[in-house]
Amino acid sequence: MTDTVGYCAAILTTLSFLPQAIKTIKTKDTSGISLLMYSMFTIGVFGWLVYGFLKRDIPVFVANLVTLSLAGIILTMKIKYK
Amino acid sequence: MTDTVGYCAAILTTLSFLPQAIKTIKTKDTSGISLLMYSMFTIGVFGWLVYGFLKRDIPVFVANLVTLSLAGIILTMKIKYK
Numbered sequence: 064m065t066d067t068v069g070y071c072a073a074i075l076t077t078l079s080f081l082p083q084a085i086k087t088i089k090t091k092d093t094s095g096i097s098l099l100m101y102s103m104f105t106i107g108v109f110g111w112l113v114y115g116f117l118k119r120d121i122p123v124f125v126a127n128l129v130t131l132s133l134a135g136i137i138l139t140m141k142i143k144y145k
Numbered sequence: 146m147t148d149t150v151g152y153c154a155a156i157l158t159t160l161s162f163l164p165q166a167i168k169t170i171k172t173k174d175t176s177g178i179s180l181l182m183y184s185m186f187t188i189g190v191f192g193w194l195v196y197g198f199l200k201r202d203i204p205v206f207v208a209n210l211v212t213l214s215l216a217g218i219i220l221t222m223k224i225k226y227k
C-alpha cells in the first residue's frame with residue numbers, strides 16, 4: 064500500500080516536469096527559467112537520489128532518477144542557450 | 146548520515162520553490178505558470194507527504210509539507226488571478 068502511494072506520487076511529480084522539458088527542448092527558450100532555482104533544484108534532486116539509494120527506498124530512487132534527467136536537460140539547455 | 150543527505154536534499158528542493166512563490170505573491174502574475182503542471186505537482190507532493198508519513202520518513206515528510214505549502218500558494222494564486 065505504502066509503495067503504491069509512493070509510486071503514484073512519483074508519477075505525478077515527475078510527469079509535471081515533462082511539459083517544461085518538452086517546451087524547453089522544442090523552443091530552446093529558457094529566458095523564463097531561473098538558473099539559480101534550477102541549479103539548486105537539480106543538486107537537491109541528486110541529493111534525494113542518494114538518499115533513496117542509501118535508504119533502499121525504490122519509489123524515492125526511481126522518481127528522483129527520472130526527475131534528475133528531466134531537470135538536467137532543462138538546466139543544460141539553460142546554460143547552453145542563455 | 147543518511148538523514149543528513151535527506152535534509153540537505155530537502156532544503157535544496159524546497160528552497161528552489163521559494164523564488165517562484167515570492168514572485169507570484171508579489172506580482173500576482175501567473176500567466177507563465179501551467180495550471181495542469183502545478184495541479185499534478187501539488188497532488189503529487191501531497192502523495193509524497195502521505196508516503197513519508199506512512200514510512201515514518203521524517204526528511205521526506207517535512208520536505209513535502211513545506212513544498213506543499215509553497216506549491217499550494219502558487220496554485221491558489223493561479224486559480225484566483227488567471
